[in-house]
Amino acid sequence: MMNNKLQLFNVFFLIVATIVATKLILKTLLIKSSKRLPPVVKGRIPLIGGVARFVANPVEMLKEEYESLGSVFTINAVYKNITFLLEPDVSAxxxxxxxxxxxxxxxxxxxxxxxxxxxxxxxxxxxxxxxxxxxxxxxxxxxxxxxxxxxxxxxxxxxxxxxxxxxxxxxxxxxxxxxxxxxxxxxxxxxxxxxxxxxxxxxxxxxxxxxxxxxxxxxxxxxxxxxxxxxxxxxxxxxxxxxxxxxxxxxxxxxxxxxxxxxxxxxxxxxxxxxxxxxxxxxxxxxxxxxxxxxxxxxxxxxxxxxxxxxxxxxxxxxxxxxxxxxxxxxxxxxxxxxxxxxxxxxxxxxxxxxxxxxxxxxxVTTRKGDKYDIPKGHIIAASPVxxxxxxxxxxxxxxxxxxxxxxxxxxxxxxxxxxxxxxxxxxxxxxxxxxxxxxxxxxxxxxxxxxxxxxxxxxxxxxxxxxxxxxxxxxxxxxxxxxxxxx
Missing domain, CATH: 1.10.630.10 (Cytochrome P450)
Structure with missing residues (x-):
């Protein structure tokens, strides 16, 4: 039984380590590029960014990040990047x-x-x-x-x-x-x-x-x-x-x-x-x-x-x-x-x-305030009527x-x-x-x-x-x- 638990822990640790390493590599590559990516929502729980907060109270979370980061930002959700476009200038x-x-x-x-x-x-x-x-x-x-x-x-x-x-x-x-x-x-x-x-x-x-x-x-x-x-x-x-x-x-x-x-x-x-x-x-x-x-x-x-x-x-x-x-x-x-x-x-x-x-x-996209952001291929793009x-x-x-x-x-x-x-x-x-x-x-x-x-x-x-x-x-x-x- 103990061996099975240890094996499961090792598998879980390997998966987490792989995801973290992949994110770090991608982040390093993106830093070297000239693209200006949207700001990323910070979450208290690793790997899922602001997703936990979004599920708990989407309106509150979006309001907070909109006030803090502006009308364009990205949530990292394990294997997906969700980029929000929240004002008419960018949601167009x-x-x-x-x-x-x-x-x-x-x-x-x-x-x-x-x-x-x-x-x-x-x-x-x-x-x-x-x-x-x-x-x-x-x-x-x-x-x-x-x-x-x-x-x-x-x-x-x-x-x-x-x-x-x-x-x-x-x-x-x-x-x-x-x-x-x-x-x-x-x-x-x-x-x-x-x-x-x-x-x-x-x-x-x-x-x-x-x-x-x-x-x-x-x-x-x-x-x-x-x-x-x-x-x-x-x-x-x-x-x-x-x-x-x-x-x-x-x-x-x-x-x-x-x-x-x-x-x-x-x-x-x-x-x-x-x-x-x-x-x-x-x-x-x-x-x-x-x-x-x-x-x-x-x-x-x-x-x-x-x-x-x-x-x-x-x-x-x-x-x-x-x-x-x-x-x-x-x-x-x-x-x-x-x-x-x-x-x-x-x-x-x-x-x-x-x-x-x-x-x-x-x-x-260019925001109402003149900030320009480059959104990479592969992102999930979200408009939020709420x-x-x-x-x-x-x-x-x-x-x-x-x-x-x-x-x-x-x-x-x-x-x-x-x-x-x-x-x-x-x-x-x-x-x-x-x-x-x-x-x-x-x-x-x-x-x-x-x-x-x-x-x-x-x-x-x-x-x-x-x-x-x-x-x-x-x-x-x-x-x-x-x-x-x-x-x-």
Missing amino acids: YFFKAGESELSQKEVYGFTVPIFGPGIVYDAEYSVRKEQFHFFEESFRIDKLRGFVDYMSQEVQDYFSKWGDNGEVDLKQEMENLIILIASRCFLGQEVRESLSEDIAALINEINVAMGPLTTMFPHLPTPPHWRRDKARKKLDDIFSNVISSRRLSPKSEDDMLQSLINSKYKDGRATTVTEVTGMLITALYGGQRSGSATATWTGAYLVHYKAIWFDAVEEQRRLMKKHGDAITYDAISDMHHLYRCIKEALRLHPPLAMLLRKSHKDFS LSNRVPHIYTNPDSYDPERFCPGREEDRLAGPFSFVSFGGGKHTCLGETFAYLEIKTIWSYLIRNFEIELITPFPETEYNEIVWSPKGKVMVRYKRRKLVIE
Whole structure:
């Protein structure tokens, strides 16, 4: 037994010594070069630099290093160098670079067990572009107009089940409702009515498995990964049957499923059952997690700040006078205050804390202050919406919730160009579901504002950092009382 322990210690020591020696050699070579590398984050634990601090509290860590090192710095993570580009002057390269310069495939391999092989980030770039085009077709403005009717009906049906008064977990309610809306808009009425509960449970099983460890070791043999893979297989079976049935039907539906089934690649090849399944899961997974988190954050802020809630109520009164009681696409398009409330929640709580790329070429960036840094090929490049959205020279009181910062004449998100607000990414990789998300959350909260008084009865939620999508931590309990908004 003692010999085995000694051998394990020797192996561990050899690995550590090799890594340290490699880092020292590389450091020596780089010192001799004329390149000016970004400053490196110092960590208390050897080999992993600031990674431990980042995992514990990413916002605090990024703020500290931003204030200390500036808008460009590198974290050494054992065998990877992660370089952050945090202000619009330097993050512009991140959002504008082509696939041959910065690519997504290498850094988003953890999505393959969920989305499937050959889907989105696992596909060759030419195929991925075409798959994204298929999504674009599903989110065309004429389709979105029709989706609002579905959203409105789902919202009305869901909240009709609330009593005249009561207490609920807002976070859980939003998760439940968002998957119903997504099922209706993406999969159609028949699937929504017969399978939405099964699909919701399976998507949730996949969500539970998606933590920081999964991003580094997506195939690690752990119970959450086994449950994820089992859930993914069941979704495969469900969607395969749905797709086969839809293809045999003479009726053409107006939903994402039909759009993906009808899609063809440039070479004339039709999408396969496996591809349609993978793209549907991509849309459902991404939309459900980010949508429910943003809907919950938006609501938490609305009911926490009474003056903002009052303004939202008055806006709904004006719109009901103008458009009537129905929540339509035109009415939603006029909800400017509610739009700003959602956008400010997204600024403070973007669905993804980090956007990643792998660099395939050396490149240079120059900061706002004139400092030039050379970033070597092979680095992981990170943009961080959670910090970039709080840069103090762009946003006044950046940690405060202030929807009016987006008002005409103020528009702080435009002060430093198009990459001042990056909750939906930017440039070549802007989120295709952005408009859908705003429509969905406006529909939910405009209905709630018109039909309920709501108050927060638990402390304002903290952020759950131990998930890929940063949702509120724990329950968000609210007390509601049903009332019909009166038009004076």
